[in-house]
Amino acid sequence: xxxxxxxxxxxxxxxxxxxxxxKNGKSREEIADDLNYSSYKSMxxxxxxxxxxxxxxxxTYVPKVDDPGFxxxxxxxxxxxxxxxxxxxxxxxxxxxxxAKKVGFNDHKDLxxxxxxxxxxxxxxxxxxxHQSEMKxxxxxxxxxxxxxxxxxxxxxxxxxxxxxxxVAEKLAKFTPVMEFIEKNMDSLQELLAATEDEKDxxxxxxxxAVPGTTKTKSVYMADRLAELVTEFSKVRNVSQxxxxxxxxxxxxxxYGYRDAVDxxxx
Numbered sequence: 242x243x244x245x246x247x248x249x250x251x252x253x254x255x256x257x258x259x260x261x262x263x264k265n266g267k268s269r270e271e272i273a274d275d276l277n278y279s280s281y282k283s284m285x286x287x288x289x290x291x292x293x294x295x296x297x298x299x300x301t302y303v304p305k306v307d308d309p310g311f312x313x314x315x316x317x318x319x320x321x322x323x324x325x326x327x328x329x330x331x332x333x334x335x336x337x338x339x340x341a342k343k344v345g346f347n348d349h350k351d352l353x354x355x356x357x358x359x360x361x362x363x364x365x366x367x368x369x370x371x372h373q374s375e376m377k378x379x380x381x382x383x384x385x386x387x388x389x390x391x392x393x394x395x396x397x398x399x400x401x402x403x404x405x406x407x408x409v410a411e412k413l414a415k416f417t418p419v420m421e422f423i424e425k426n427m428d429s430l431q432e433l434l435a436a437t438e439d440e441k442d443x444x445x446x447x448x449x450x451a452v453p454g455t456t457k458t459k460s461v462y463m464a465d466r467l468a469e470l471v472t473e474f475s476k477v478r479n480v481s482q483x484x485x486x487x488x489x490x491x492x493x494x495x496x497y498g499y500r501d502a503v504d505x506x507x508x
Contacts, residue, residue: 248305249292250293250304250306250308252291254329258276258324259272263300263301264301268281275322276322277344278345288302322344323370326356327369337349340352432496450488452506452507
């Protein structure tokens with residue numbers, strides 16, 4: 242008796258959809274494709290876990306244990322994949338990701354794209370999908386139910402809207418000088434921000450640049466004290482003087498107006 246109870250058929254939304262689709266003439270291959278199964282055999286494994294077996298003579302799945310009322314059983318009105326999705330959302334606690342997984346989508350975005358193609362839209366009030374025709378009907382009913390607005394009330398509402406817009410414009414006007422300053426000095430501000438970001442990214446490390454081109458000797462005169470500092474720095478930090486001068490020149494050019502040219506060179 243206990244084993245028989247365990248083998249009782251389980252009519253969930255997906256089972257109802259499969260049985261209804263078979264009754265409406267769809268093949269197992271078509272239904273499996275609707276539910277994004279790799280083949281009908283994968284779908285077959287699912288429905289077998291719900292205690293159904295394939296009956297080749299009837300061309301449908303039947304309960305594993307004898308169910309005299311099966312032929313006349315009224316299934317829920319799930320005749321399409323969209324109906325199945327809606328019924329799953331109707332269950333308490335269902336979320337888009339779990340529903341998408343149940344009906345074979347990769348994620349909830351694919352599910353949303355599918356429902357959009359079927360002319361369904363998400364209703365935040367219903368927390369479910371509704372057909373666009375229903376939405377239009379609701380809008381028309383709202384218009385019919387809305388009370389007529391006389392001319393005075395309409396004029397008063399328009400006046401309020403205009404006053405709000407004027408207030409917003411007056412507040413924004415206070416920032417006009419700031420916006421003009423930013424627009425006028427946009428290039429300098431962008432260079433300043435870029436330089437600040439470079440300083441943050443460096444974290445005290447010596448930058449190394451792969452500068453393209455052939456090596457060329459260039460004599461540079463400088464104060465002896467500064468030359469000594471360069472030599473000392475090179476030894477202490479174990480970096481060549483060439484790297485020091487290249488990095489210094491690159492940073493200098495970037496800071497004083499040649500950022501784009503330098504960045505183009507280093508690409």
